[in-house]
Amino acid sequence: MKYLCLVYSEEEKLHSLPESPKDAECLAYANxxxxxxxxxxxxxxxSVQTATTVRVRGGKVSxxxxxxxxxxxxxxxxxxxxxxxxxxxIHIAAKIPPARVGSIEVRPIRELKP
Structure with missing residues (x-):
């Protein structure tokens, strides 16, 4: 079964705390x-600063x-x-390095039905 593990963290803490994971550790776990x-x-x-949010309400794009x-x-x-x-x-998500400074949301993937 497919699961999406979403990594959440306070952006400024993700890379600044002593227990913060480095890119190499995350890459090694992914490998x-x-x-x-x-x-x-x-x-x-x-960074969240680069995000853009798109909404459509009443046919109008915001x-x-x-x-x-x-x-x-x-x-x-x-x-x-x-x-x-x-x-x-859950066992896999618990080992994702950023879990030490944030949280991992585990969600099953729902297959679309035609």
Whole structure:
């Protein structure tokens, strides 16, 4: 089953705390997931300052600079994984390095039905 592991963190803390993961550690973990057949895809995201939000209401398009919501934590990246069940997905998510300074939201992928 496919799961999306969404990495959330306060942007300024993601790279500034002593326990903050370095890119090399995140890349090494991603490579280990790839080798084990669990990683289907994943990427870190640029700063929340680069975000653009698009909404369509009543047929009118609205474009706003910044993230979709004002929150303490922002989406920092994602891992798309293949796991046998939620327990295995949680086990994989718990080892994602930024979990030490933020949180990982684990969500099953819903397949679209034609």
């Amino acid at each position: 280990s997931l790839l080798e084990s057949g669990h990683l289907l895809g994943g990427e870190p995201l640029e 474009v706003t600079d910044g993230p979709f919501a004002e929150t303490k934590e922002q989406l920092a990246g994602f891992y798309l994984i293949d796991a046998r069940d939620l327990n295995e997905a």
